Amino acid sequence: MKLTKLGALAVVAVLAFAACSSTGSSSAPAGGSKGTVKIAIELPLQGSELAASQPMVNGIRLAVKQAGGSAGGYTIEIPDSAVYDDALNGAHDPQTGANNMTKIVGEPDVIAVIGPLNSSVAKAQIPISNEAGLLQCSPANTNPDLTKGAPAAELRTKPNNYIRLVTTDDVQGPAASQYIYDVLGKKSVYIIDDTETFGKGVADAFEADFVSRGGTVVKHDAAPKTTQDYVSIMTAAKALNPESIYFGGVTATGGARILLAAAQVGLGDVPYVGPDGINDGSGETKDSFLNLGADAAKNAFSTLAGIGDFPGKAKFDADYKAEYGIDATGYAGSSYACAQVVIDALNRAGATNPADMAGLREAMRVAGIDTAVKYATILGELTINADGDTSQKIVSIYSVDPAGANGKGDWKFETQVDYAQ
Amino acid sequence: MTAAAQRMARGSSPSPRERIRDFAENHRSVTIIVSMVIVAALMIILPKFPPLNAIQREQSWFDAFANAGVFILLAMGLNVVVGLAGLLDLGYAAFFAIGAYTYAYSNSPYSGTDLPFLPMLVVGAAVAAVFGIALGAPTLRLRGDYLAIMTLGFGEIVPIVFLNLEPWTEGTNGIGGIFRPEPLPLIGPFSALTPFAYFILMLGIVTIAMILLYRLQDSRVGRAWNAIREDELAAAANGINTVITKLLAFALGATTAGLAGVFSASKLTIVSPDQFYFTVSFTVLAMVILGGMGNIWGVAAGALIVYLIQSVVLKQLNSIFEIINLPVISEINFTDYQFLLYGVALVLMMLFRPEGLFPSQRRRRELHVAEDLGGEPGSADEFGASAYEDVP
């Protein structure tokens, strides 16, 4: 009985504190006369994914700041309570993401949400944000099923509310395939994916394209992230003598482990190519692909489902560094752009003078998915098509510069391919 | 000996508390319904006021309660297997998965069919029960530890199968776009924006499940479960068919998991293998242990508390300590430590209070038998009766 009493006391204390602390403090608006609105951010903020998510949060906040913190007559706020974490036990969790989205749509003054990072989380969230008619912009989801075709239609019961500023894996995979086949000149490849939504999707897209070009896929293997002995798998791969290796997945699900195993069995000299999942920072960034791969990563290449060399890059890098003291990495740029799109939409939505927050939300949605609008973002000029995809179908290819980042290795921009033609 | 008989033996007159207890034992279903109505009223009213409405909005509370309900069902089901029958099942999430996928196969664009929800609840529960028997059958001859490992193995195998058999299960992408339940009378339509509807539905399911489980516990089957838990050999010697009893435990335990699975699939609208790994089984086990093995409403309360801690309290601690700036504690992100907390709680509970927070009298006496036999005086239960007097 004592234990329960103690426990009850603790719970009461927690609740009492909670009552005193007011969450979602709405301070007096400054600059926006019509009131305050919030932009919610939904990303995995734990463990190894924090390295990818933190630059995104930074990029969004920078954009809002540089826009003066207001648009369309409203003050924009992103309090800490509007930043949601969909990670459970160190990694992104679709169920947690869905729960977060339910909370987000329940907040009346949230007029848009930026996120998530992972396509599997988006799959669980889109039905919810779609029913609520809340504008959602993802700077990082690349799975084509989120916007294209029958799977996408299944997620939506109402008109579309979801847009994204990166291109999709049905472009990212082929971009890598084209690079390996044409530029690197390798005609055979060993593919291994991590059995997850993103990894398998991009690996399948890669395979289809590579085969259609005339290349040979010696084997398409799958190893879930719980696999530990990659050496046996890569020994089997070596036996098939591939000229290159393609990995579908992210660092956390085995990108670096497979690289190390490949090097160990004698495949260290063949090009090792992966999607944006391994392009997560320099050799100095903790837990990143280059950090774990070290020397073995010298022959690695990665793609980014977005524009690597964009018009506003120099200024953005400088501003970001000035604001946060570190270099902009990963999806910081596309997150900034998402925020820009949201702010632009707010300007237009505010001009229609909606009667209440619900009306504003709907106006935001309509404004955000408007296919006629040309957005001038730091990524360049882009439009959103009817599915919610960006007109920019640019995939950037990166190689490894061993001398970068104080000798620890960094990704070096090689080229970008525009599939919009 | 029942509590009433005990008192008669003692010759004392019943206190009000004991009177209520007697009434509860004799009129189970009514008590459950009345209690659930009270609980429902509390759950509806309390979020309207501080401090609860300062933590999150009312609708978010309903959503949290509905989600907690899934775990309550799981905990009650696992309680049957672990708490009542004494079979340590570490792969309980497998039945949850089966219930969820059953609903996904019948109510999604993947299969193209859209069947009515309430019958699907029954179907999902039935399918899970069948698998309960199927997965329980090989374990019949095994003793506690081996049983645990084997069930753990099954708990791992089921999601792996769903993951790898991609042509039939959509693999890692899972089956999405699952149709929500059709609008029900008195409850209204179901959508992402109506957590209240799901909450009421879950209340109904939990109430019915509780009634069913209490009936079972009070029946011959329930007594058989107690018997095989305490001493299987003696039970068999007394004519109890251990095979049927154990299979029933697995089947009925799986039933509530099936219910939970169907509900979860219809709410989340997507099922994928990563929702059903060992962490889920472990969480439910922690809930059962913390709540009080063998006590149905105890594990329900335990599950609710643990879930709320996980989804609300930990996050709240984060925001509280952001405001109160303490040197070390403010740096901690409490949500990172969820599973650490479960592990520590489990160990502490097992060491100091294995009967759980809300124990059933019987279990408490069972688990402290060593102390009792060692002659430690004063191990009296809450009604003042000493354990010694109970020895027939």
Next chain:
Amino acid sequence: MTVVATPTARPNALVKGLRIIGLALAAVAAYLVVLWIALYFVSGIPLESGLPVALQQTVNALSIGAIYALIALGYTMVYGIIELINFAHGDIFMLGAFLSVVFLGGIMGQPSSVTNVPLLLLLLIGALAFTMPIVALINVGIERTVYRPLRNAPKLAPLITAIGVSFILQNVALTVAGSGDRAAPQVFPLAWQIPFGGASISVLSIFIFTLAVTLMLLLQTFINRTRLGRAMRATAQDREAAALMGVDANQTIALTFLLGGMLAAAAGVVWGLRFGFVRFDLGFNSGLKAFTAAVLGGIGNITGAALGGFIIGFIENFASSLGYSRWSEFLVFMILTFVLIFKPTGIMGQQSGDRA
């Protein structure tokens, strides 16, 4: 009625040893041939080039099998003596791996291979000398604080507690080291390879196998020839009778955990050297497989555990070699299921107590 006992010549240790070695070589050769043929039919690798591959994979199998065997020994010893499945044992192995990374990383800095043989030997011995005592002491500490009070409790309690301890260890590692992989310094040069029949066998694999077998032989000797070992066997067989004979049960059990911890730590060191990474959840998966190995070989039986470890290693390797690595966990669990249903006493039978 008299029974005439015909004196049979007791095979001496040498003959026994040779017999075992012969059997082992035959088993390995059999695996080699089966894999070679399977590679041809399943993966389409022509027979000429398939043999070196099969050879390579066999060596891989021996390496991973050795690691599983070392971990399995801990499971089997603890179960034999207190009938507890120590769920946390896999995480003890993970701790050993992390500590090895700390040690080698602390000395060597950036992960790199060391070609200077004396220095390398020093490092290896240092890593083992650093990790084994610490992990062993942690293991003993856990037993003392958590398992001992529950020794007489109903079976469910220590089992559940062990699960709790497992999660605690995992989350401590998660907190300290993060959720991603940690690079492990592979100081043993991977470039040292011995060409053999078209394939190249890494000296590291030979080292791993030798280390594992040596440790297992030392353990076997300890248990069979020393007084403390005899105490362990006695306590495993009948704790009360052993106590009557003057064996201190607490001490003996602590010793069991100590030895199990040391072996797991050695496995951890070896893991880092071979695979180059460690993760907080390393213990969970490896632990399950190692436990399956222990059950497969006969829980409570030391030789059985070692044998089981190698068998599981070979099975896993077989699946990976043919490209079915995503089914390897499934395979291991199915084996566990079948063994538990049809022969719960395992291949070599159990050594003590009553079972299912």
